[in-house]
Structure formats: structure tokens, C-alpha cells
Amino acid sequence: MASEAEQLKRARDEFVAQWGAMGSQWGINRTMAQIHALLMTSPEPIGTDEVMAELEISRGNAHTNLKELVTWGLVRVVVKKGERREFFEAEKDVWQIFTIVTRERKKREIDPALSVLNRCAEGTKALKSPEGQAFHSQMRQLEEFVGFASKVADRVGSMKHGFAIQMAAKLLG
Amino acid sequence: MASEAEQLKRARDEFVAQWGAMGSQWGINRTMAQIHALLMTSPEPIGTDEVMAELEISRGNAHTNLKELVTWGLVRVVVKKGERREFFEAEKDVWQIFTIVTRERKKREIDPALSVLNRCAEGTKALKSPEGQAFHSQMRQLEEFVGFASKVADRVGSMKHGFAIQMAAKLLG
DNA sequence: ATTTGCTTTCAGAATTCACTGAAACTTCCA
DNA sequence: TGGAAGTTTCAGTGAATTCTGAAAGCAAAT
Numbered sequence: 001m002a003s004e005a006e007q008l009k010r011a012r013d014e015f016v017a018q019w020g021a022m023g024s025q026w027g028i029n030r031t032m033a034q035i036h037a038l039l040m041t042s043p044e045p046i047g048t049d050e051v052m053a054e055l056e057i058s059r060g061n062a063h064t065n066l067k068e069l070v071t072w073g074l075v076r077v078v079v080k081k082g083e084r085r086e087f088f089e090a091e092k093d094v095w096q097i098f099t100i101v102t103r104e105r106k107k108r109e110i111d112p113a114l115s116v117l118n119r120c121a122e123g124t125k126a127l128k129s130p131e132g133q134a135f136h137s138q139m140r141q142l143e144e145f146v147g148f149a150s151k152v153a154d155r156v157g158s159m160k161h162g163f164a165i166q167m168a169a170k171l172l173g
Numbered sequence: 174m175a176s177e178a179e180q181l182k183r184a185r186d187e188f189v190a191q192w193g194a195m196g197s198q199w200g201i202n203r204t205m206a207q208i209h210a211l212l213m214t215s216p217e218p219i220g221t222d223e224v225m226a227e228l229e230i231s232r233g234n235a236h237t238n239l240k241e242l243v244t245w246g247l248v249r250v251v252v253k254k255g256e257r258r259e260f261f262e263a264e265k266d267v268w269q270i271f272t273i274v275t276r277e278r279k280k281r282e283i284d285p286a287l288s289v290l291n292r293c294a295e296g297t298k299a300l301k302s303p304e305g306q307a308f309h310s311q312m313r314q315l316e317e318f319v320g321f322a323s324k325v326a327d328r329v330g331s332m333k334h335g336f337a338i339q340m341a342a343k344l345l346g
Numbered sequence: 347a348t349t350t351g352c353t354t355t356c357a358g359a360a361t362t363c364a365c366t367g368a369a370a371c372t373t374c375c376a
Numbered sequence: 377t378g379g380a381a382g383t384t385t386c387a388g389t390g391a392a393t394t395c396t397g398a399a400a401g402c403a404a405a406t
Contacts, residue, residue, distance in 0.1 A: 008305045011296045015312070018289040025282050027200055029394070041311060043304050048353085058396045063354065084404070085352055092311065094318045109198050116191040123184045131216050132181045138214060138265065139188070145267045151345050167344070172324055202364070221383085231366045236384065257374075258382055 012041050016055070027108070031057060032065040036074055039090035045078040047087050073100050095161040106153040114150060117143040185214050189228070200281070204230060205238040209247060212263035218251040220260050246273050268334040279326040287323060290316040 016037040023033025034055055051062045066088055069075035078087040121139035189210040196206025207228055224235045239261055242248035251260040264270055294312035
């Protein structure tokens with residue numbers, strides 16, 4: 001029978017691999033998601049070389065994606081005393097992860113859409129033809145809806161964990 | 174000064190182009206998003222050849238993406254009497270579009286994640302070591318949260334427009 | 347000032363993903 | 377049954393993205 005350590009390693013490897021594959025489905029690149037998975041399940045901060053070894057990727061790749069994760073706020077840089085190199089540690093709180101991803105996705109997906117819709121609606125508001133008015137109205141409807149989504153995302157993203165749970169419970173009750 | 178028809182055409186072209194670019198940001202391919210934008214702003218159903226001409230794409234490409242949109246449920250096939258070829262018409266109701274996209278994204282993004290997390294959690298529940306238990310607990314937390322998200326998506330996706338508006342109003346109030 | 351240990355950048359290679367165009371297929375009509 | 381009109385498929389091509397590896401940069405230690 002497999003030792004505990006083996007079982008754990010196997011589960012963790014699967015998690016890393018699958019979380020990476022999932023990253024692709026979301027708009028996130030595979031390596032970035034894998035590194036995130038690796039860090040989320042690491043008992044302690046790890047360095048670039050460990051990441052390289054574990055995922056069998058190049059230094060450049062590891063570096064770029066670690067820094068991108070730091071930019072997102074999903075990962076923090078840790079300096080150990082007596083050590084010259086940098087270590088990395090992931091945010092592990094699920095609600096934190098969620099709010100960060102929500103913020104980031106809103107920025108990339110919702111905000112640009114809103115600005116396009118606004119421009120298209122404004123540019124056609126004076127049209128007189130039936131087709132022109134239909135187009136304008138369609139743009140306004142989309143704009144209104146996406147604006148709504150934007151506000152909801154802001155609101156949810158700034159909620160405290162407990163409050164969100166309450167809210168969701170009410171929604172699902 | 175530009176005629177109304179020109180203004181409309183320009184606005185529509187911009188919408189199609191930008192909605193397409195946005196599609197990339199979301200996990201949707203550019204052409205598919207462009208066709209969707211084209212159909213959403215078309216006063217009447219259009220055929221494959223018009224799509225090809227308007228977007229300057231090949232027949233194969235137009236065909237594949239039109240059919241994919243039909244599979245999603247964002248576009249319907251329309252047959253005109255006396256016409257042999259198929260025409261296509263987009264769902265224009267914003268709330269409908271939203272629920273369809275929500276359902277589809279849940280299927281592609283949330284459900285697979287849930288199954289991975291479940292597998293990883295189950296496979297480690299008997300571990301005794303501190304690292305094993307930490308891993309298990311992390312998987313459980315993620316699983317619980319994503320399960321929650323899954324239920325919320327279901328619930329929201331099956332709401333009637335009016336009810337959702339009410340709910341959102343309360344959330345934003 | 348030089349070395350050492352690590353970080354950062356980036357041009358080109360590799361990989362992945364989307365698109366084309368043409369052939370095969372299906373359906374309707376004469 | 378033949379053929380005209382339209383649909384579907386897919387091998388090959390092309391574009392976009394991601395990754396590598398090596399060189400350059402930087403700062404602490406000697």
C-alpha cells in the first residue's frame with residue numbers, strides 16, 4: 001500500500017495539474033494557475049528554483065508568472081533572514097482569493113465592455129430611422145445591464161466574508 | 174456631414190469589432206463573439222453568406238461558429254418560406270443572454286473545478302500527517318466555496334428578470 | 347574592485363489555437 | 377436519375393500565445 005507521503009504527493013500533483021488545466025478554461029494561463037495551485041498547497045513559502053523543479057519549467061517562465069501572481073495580489077513575496085533569494089507564499093483564504101479574482105475579472109471583462117457600450121449608445125442617440133433607434137435601444141439595454149453587473153461585482157468584492165455568507169444563505173434559502 | 178445610415182454603420186462596425194475583441198478576454202473565440210454582435214444588432218435574420226461578407230471570413234469559419242452559437246442557445250435557426258438556405262437570428266433579450274452565458278460558463282468553469290476538488294479532498298481525508306491534514310482542509314474549503322458558487326449560479330440563472338432586478342436593487346441599495 | 351548569488355529581460359523556438367478552402371455530403375427539384 | 381443549392385467536415389496553413397535559455401542587471405559579501 002502507498003505510504004501517506006505518496007498519497008499526498010499524488011493528490012497534490014493532480015490538484016496542480018487540474019487547476020492548471022482549469023486556468024486555461026478561465027482566461028488565465030496554465031503555468032500561472034499551476035504555480036498558484038502549488039503555492040496554495042505548500043505548507044511554507046517556496047523559491048523560484050523549487051517552482052522550476054516541481055513544474056519542470058524554465059526560470060524565465062517561473063519568474064514571469066510568479067511576478068504576475070504578485071501583481072494580482074494572489075501571492076506575496078517573503079524574505080527569510082539569512083537567505084538572499086526571494087520566497088513566495090500564496091493567499092490561502094478562499095474568500096480573499098475570490099474577491100481578488102472578482103476584482104481582476106471585472107477590470108478585464110466588465111469595465112472595457114461598459115466603455116464600448118457607452119460609446120456605441122452615445123454615438124447613435126440622435127438617429128431617427130427605425131433601425132437606428134433599434135440599435136441605440138439595444139446598446140442602452142446592454143449598457144444598463146452591464147453597468148448593473150459592474151456595481152454588483154464592486155459590492156460583492158468589498159464584502160466581508162461573513163456578510164457574504166449570510167447574503168448567499170438568504171439567496172439559497 | 175455623415176448621413177444617418179453611415180453613422181449607424183460606423184457604430185455597428187465598432188460594436189462588432191469591440192465585442193469580438195472582448196470575446197477573447199472572456200473565454201470565447203473572437204469570431205463567435207463578432208457573429209453574435211452582428212446578429213444581435215441585425216433587424217432581421219441573416220444567412221451564412223451575409224455573415225461571411227460582413228466579417229470577411231471563410232464559409233467554414235462562419236458555419237462552425239454559427240452552429241456553436243446555436244448550441245449555446247444564443248442564436249436560433251430560422252427558415253424562410255420559399256428559401257432553401259438557413260437564416261440565423263440572435264436572442265436579443267439581455268436577461269436571456271445573461272442566463273445563457275451564466276449556464277454555459279458554470280458548465281465549463283465551475284462544474285469541472287468542483288469535481289477536481291471533490292476528488293482531491295476525498296483522496297486525502299484519511300491522512301494523518303499535519304501536511305496531509307492541511308492539504309485536505311484546504312481542498313475542503315475550496316470545494317465548499319465553489320459548491321456555493323455553483324448553487325448561486327443555478328439560482329440566479331433560473332430567476333425571472335423582474336425578480337433578479339429586485340434582488341440586485343436590494344443588494345445595491 | 348571583484349566575485350558571487352540571485353533577479354530580470356527578451357529574442358527566437360515551440361506550442362497551441364483559429365481559419366481557410368476545397369471536397370464530401372445532403373436535400374430538394376426537374 | 378441527374379443536378380442544383382446549400383451544408384458540413386477537415387487537412388493543411390497561418391496567427392497568436394507561451395516558454396526557453398542565455399545574457400544582462402543588481403546588490404550583498406569579500
